[in-house]
Amino acid sequence: MRGPGIRQYAPALALGCAGTALGIMEQEPYGALFLALAVPMLVKRRRVAVVIALLLIVVGALIVFLSSDGFASVARSAAFLLCALGAFWLVNMWRARAHAHQHLHDAKLIVESMPGLGWATDAKGNFVYVNPSVVEYVGKRTDEFNATGRTGLEAVHPDEAERVTEAWLTSMRTGTSFESIHRIRRSDGEYRWFHAYGRPHFDEQGNILGWFGTTIDIDEKKRAEQRLQDSERQLQTLIDTMPVMIWCASPSGVPIYQNPKTLQYLGATFEEIGSNNFGVVHEDDVAGFQSAWAECVERKTSLSLVCRLRYKDGNYRWNRIDAAPLLSEDGEIIEWYGTNVDIEELHQTQEELRANAERLTLMLDTLPAFVWCASPEGQPTYFNEPLMKYSGVTLEELRGVNGSGFAPMISSLVHPADASFLRHRFEQSFKSGEPIALKYRHRLADGHYHLVDCRARVLRDCQSRLFQWYGVIVDVEEETQAQAQLQKAQHQLELATRAASLSELSASIAHELNQPLVAVVTNSSATESWLGATPPNIERAKTSARKAVDAANDAAEVISRIKALFRQSGGAKSPGNINDVIEEACRLLRERISGSKCDLRTHLEPDLPVANFDKGLILQVLVNLIQNAMDAMATLNGAIRLLEISSRFEDGQILVDVRDSGIGLHDNEKIFEPFYTTKHNGMGIGLSICRSIVGAHAGKLWASPAEPSGTVFSFSLPLSGG
Amino acid sequence: MYSEDHAVFVIDDDKRVRDGLSELLESWQVNVATFATAQEYLDAPKPENPSCLVLDVRLPDIDGFELQARLADEPHPPIIFITGHGDIPMTVRAMKLGAIDFLPKPFKDHDLRAAIELALARDREARRDRTALNELQSRLERLSARERDVLPLVVSGLMNKQGAAELGISEITFQIHRGNMMRKMHADSLADLVRIASKLRVPITHSRHGN
Numbered sequence: 001m002r003g004p005g006i007r008q009y010a011p012a013l014a015l016g017c018a019g020t021a022l023g024i025m026e027q028e029p030y031g032a033l034f035l036a037l038a039v040p041m042l043v044k045r046r047r048v049a050v051v052i053a054l055l056l057i058v059v060g061a062l063i064v065f066l067s068s069d070g071f072a073s074v075a076r077s078a079a080f081l082l083c084a085l086g087a088f089w090l091v092n093m094w095r096a097r098a099h100a101h102q103h104l105h106d107a108k109l110i111v112e113s114m115p116g117l118g119w120a121t122d123a124k125g126n127f128v129y130v131n132p133s134v135v136e137y138v139g140k141r142t143d144e145f146n147a148t149g150r151t152g153l154e155a156v157h158p159d160e161a162e163r164v165t166e167a168w169l170t171s172m173r174t175g176t177s178f179e180s181i182h183r184i185r186r187s188d189g190e191y192r193w194f195h196a197y198g199r200p201h202f203d204e205q206g207n208i209l210g211w212f213g214t215t216i217d218i219d220e221k222k223r224a225e226q227r228l229q230d231s232e233r234q235l236q237t238l239i240d241t242m243p244v245m246i247w248c249a250s251p252s253g254v255p256i257y258q259n260p261k262t263l264q265y266l267g268a269t270f271e272e273i274g275s276n277n278f279g280v281v282h283e284d285d286v287a288g289f290q291s292a293w294a295e296c297v298e299r300k301t302s303l304s305l306v307c308r309l310r311y312k313d314g315n316y317r318w319n320r321i322d323a324a325p326l327l328s329e330d331g332e333i334i335e336w337y338g339t340n341v342d343i344e345e346l347h348q349t350q351e352e353l354r355a356n357a358e359r360l361t362l363m364l365d366t367l368p369a370f371v372w373c374a375s376p377e378g379q380p381t382y383f384n385e386p387l388m389k390y391s392g393v394t395l396e397e398l399r400g401v402n403g404s405g406f407a408p409m410i411s412s413l414v415h416p417a418d419a420s421f422l423r424h425r426f427e428q429s430f431k432s433g434e435p436i437a438l439k440y441r442h443r444l445a446d447g448h449y450h451l452v453d454c455r456a457r458v459l460r461d462c463q464s465r466l467f468q469w470y471g472v473i474v475d476v477e478e479e480t481q482a483q484a485q486l487q488k489a490q491h492q493l494e495l496a497t498r499a500a501s502l503s504e505l506s507a508s509i510a511h512e513l514n515q516p517l518v519a520v521v522t523n524s525s526a527t528e529s530w531l532g533a534t535p536p537n538i539e540r541a542k543t544s545a546r547k548a549v550d551a552a553n554d555a556a557e558v559i560s561r562i563k564a565l566f567r568q569s570g571g572a573k574s575p576g577n578i579n580d581v582i583e584e585a586c587r588l589l590r591e592r593i594s595g596s597k598c599d600l601r602t603h604l605e606p607d608l609p610v611a612n613f614d615k616g617l618i619l620q621v622l623v624n625l626i627q628n629a630m631d632a633m634a635t636l637n638g639a640i641r642l643l644e645i646s647s648r649f650e651d652g653q654i655l656v657d658v659r660d661s662g663i664g665l666h667d668n669e670k671i672f673e674p675f676y677t678t679k680h681n682g683m684g685i686g687l688s689i690c691r692s693i694v695g696a697h698a699g700k701l702w703a704s705p706a707e708p709s710g711t712v713f714s715f716s717l718p719l720s721g722g
Numbered sequence: 723m724y725s726e727d728h729a730v731f732v733i734d735d736d737k738r739v740r741d742g743l744s745e746l747l748e749s750w751q752v753n754v755a756t757f758a759t760a761q762e763y764l765d766a767p768k769p770e771n772p773s774c775l776v777l778d779v780r781l782p783d784i785d786g787f788e789l790q791a792r793l794a795d796e797p798h799p800p801i802i803f804i805t806g807h808g809d810i811p812m813t814v815r816a817m818k819l820g821a822i823d824f825l826p827k828p829f830k831d832h833d834l835r836a837a838i839e840l841a842l843a844r845d846r847e848a849r850r851d852r853t854a855l856n857e858l859q860s861r862l863e864r865l866s867a868r869e870r871d872v873l874p875l876v877v878s879g880l881m882n883k884q885g886a887a888e889l890g891i892s893e894i895t896f897q898i899h900r901g902n903m904m905r906k907m908h909a910d911s912l913a914d915l916v917r918i919a920s921k922l923r924v925p926i927t928h929s930r931h932g933n
Contacts, residue, residue: 510806511806514806514827514828515736515738515739515806515827516738517827517828518736518738518739518742518743518804518806518827518828518829519736519738519739519741519742520742520828521742521828521829521830521831522739522742522743522745522746522831523741523742523745523746525746525749525831526742526745526746526748526749527749528749529746529749529750530749533749537749540745540748540749543745544745544746544749547738547741547742547745548742550738551738551742554738
């Protein structure tokens with residue numbers, strides 16, 4: 001402890017020095033007394049000060065003794081000595097008291113300036129002292145606290161009050177230190193966290209005299225802790241609820257943590273995964289995974305790979321695994337942190353895309369057609385594999401610099417004779433964007449030229465500018481040759497058909513003539529027999545002779561009909577309208593039609609295109625079909641006899657239907673065979689000849705059942721057939 | 723010329739041909755019946771007389787060849803085909819299936835006549851053979867079971883002793899059966915019996931030197 005400064009003592013010293021000076025003049029020892037009292041005040045070390053003071057007092061007493069004589073000198077020096085010792089003692093005691101007071105003052109200063117709440121209680125827990133911080137914080141004084149009878153507990157947060165009370169009572173009972181962390185209400189009502197610490201002090205018998213304690217504001221720390229806990233909890237929640245598989249592993253790869261999503265996804269417990277680290281990886285991917293992991297461990301780099309993991313349902317699904325090592329300051333791996341992302345769908349989509357692309361390439365390369373693309377200016381941008389093989393060039397060879405590949409492409413792939421025409425045609429399309437379709441001779445890898453069919457269309461961009469030409473080239477060389485052969489074959493077939501018609505015609509004529517001839521011959525022979533008998537049977541001979549004549553007339557009629565058949569046909573086809581022929585046939589047969597009680601209806605399509613046909617032959621066909629129709633209905637009793645004739649134009653050919661309402665046919669094909677007849681005296685020419693005639697016009701003749709009854713005979717005449 | 727009962731059936735869809743043939747055959751004193759279709763013929767009652775069939779190849783319902791095929795499995799009148807457009811393959815086919823003749827229209831009357839006479843004679847003979855065979859068959863049916871066993875052994879030329887051993891009976895018993903069998907079959911000699919057996923297609927099962 002430091003005494004007051006010398007300046008503070010100056011007036012007192014001045015007075016003392018003045019008294020000492022006067023004393024020296026009068027030979028009185030007041031100076032020694034003053035010094036004896038002043039020295040202890042000024043000298044720090046108490047023992048030295050006492051020795052010096054006592055020496056000064058003894059020196060003063062000696063001076064008094066020596067300056068006096070006799071008994072008076074003894075009495076005076078004794079009086080001085082006693083007074084000085086008494087004064088010194090008192091001064092010393094006062095000084096000790098001042099000293100103690102100074103200590104107390106300092107202690108109070110410490111307690112009150114302490115950065116916390118200081119307090120003291122008696123043995124019963126009543127506050128005997130609270131420092132100003134308490135009063136300031138809580139807003140109550142000691143007596144106010146004590147008035148409640150609960151010391152400071154009523155300011156404790158209700159949630160902790162019970163616990164703190166318990167602890168305080170326990171400490172009071174057992175005499176152990178009291179320690180508690182709790183919230184205390186501030187004067188404005190806000191609670192802050194405090195760490196309270198109290199210690200008992202005892203008398204010599206060990207009884208508790210009271211308690212001293214401090215309560216330190218730890219609110220900031222507590223709140224920081226709280227925040228830390230909150231953020232930890234948030235982080236945990238985040239990791240646990242994120243729809244991402246998150247894991248953490250030791251440097252060697254042993255799992256340390258796997259978030260619930262991971263465990264749920266894998267359908268395994270943490271222990272199961274820990275025991276067999278790679279067990280969930282597809283067996284085909286394990287080796288790759290392990291080597292990639294080992295490499296990353298060695299290089300301390302991030303891991304990123306795609307592999308199949310066993311999903312909880314047992315199927316393997318593609319996952320993307322990313323992991324990064326956490327490195328210590330000295331560069332060692334502390335832990336691995338990683339995520340797994342299920343990319344099964346993505347993977348499948350990618351696979352599909354790749355498969356699609358492969359398929360497309362495969363398709364383009366296996367198509368039996370040649371595919372190419374070119375820029376709007378004709379710079380070739382794509383040739384498919386077959387086209388390059390076919391032409392014996394590669395796309396690179398054809399590509400000119402600065403898009404000038406069009407001219408070299410033409411000159412190297414097109415027959416010189418076709419080149420200028422082709423170039424012209426292409427250049428036109430490059431300007432107009434018109435689709436290209438043309439045939440030219442294409443140079444093959446072996447130097448030969450094949451006729452090809454080249455077609456191309458342009459793709460326009462959104463501003464409808466030409467963007468890219470897409471084209472196909474089809475080799476039509478064989479087709480062209482085949483077509484020529486086919487034409488030749490068709491010509492031969494036509495000749496053969498004509499020959500066949502002729503033989504059918506002759507067979508049919510023979511048949512039609514033979515029947516009456518048999519009758520002529522048999523009846524004539526019979527006549528002869530009847531007349532040669534004995535006696536001759538004249539009556540029977542007459543009958544036979546008449547029958548022979550009738551049969552001969554029939555034969556004559558056959559011949560006249562055959563003549564009629566060919567009379568009108570000049571064998572030449574000329575353009576005409578089929579409706580005219582139908583009307584002529586109806587006119588020719590008008591009498592027979594009305595006689596047969598048939599109801600004739602015609603539905604002729606107006607404005608039929610003009611076709612090339614032999615009018616005479618087609619007329620015969622129509623007459624024959626109409627007669628057949630009437631014959632088919634001849635046996636109908638009472639039923640409606642409906643004869644319908646219609647014409648129409650369909651699919652480039654003229655169609656004519658002749659419909660009857662008869663009983664129909666058993667077989668729609670057999671009737672066209674030569675010599676087949678369902679009629680007993682059927683003549684006309686056979687349907688087979690009708691079919692031959694229509695066939696010679698490149699048409700068809702067929703029969704089909706009519707609704708509700710009867711038959712429709714239809715024939716077609718293609719316009720191109722002429 | 724056709725004193726006995728007989729019949730000629732004509733099937734042709736052309737009435738003029740039917741009438742002409744009918745007229746001609748009647749003038750020859752031939753009994754004739756005509757049909758427009760094969761079905762009409764099949765449906766009609768036929769007398770048990772020698773007869774023949776004059777058949778047109780091309781007919782509206784069942785054609786001539788088809789009718790011939792249908793009749794092939796049973797005794798039927800010999801067939802003479804007539805046709806307006808015959809060719810060699812058709813002729814060959816018809817003849818192979820037992821037709822008497824194949825006459826292209828128009829035919830000569832004496833050709834038809836010859837064919838009809840041949841056909842009727844053929845049918846007459848066939849009917850006779852059928853009757854004789856029926857008689858033999860009924861004789862065979864009258865044999866007892868043992869006599870029917872004895873017949874093939876005798877026909878095979880086995881001696882009585884061998885035959886008896888074969889059947890496990892005494893030679894005397896075998897001889898009795900053999901005598902009864904010969905009598906029932908109206909066979910005067912072994913040669914006669916062998917001829918009858920061959921007509922009846924009795925198999926020769928044993929050999930005197932074999933077994």
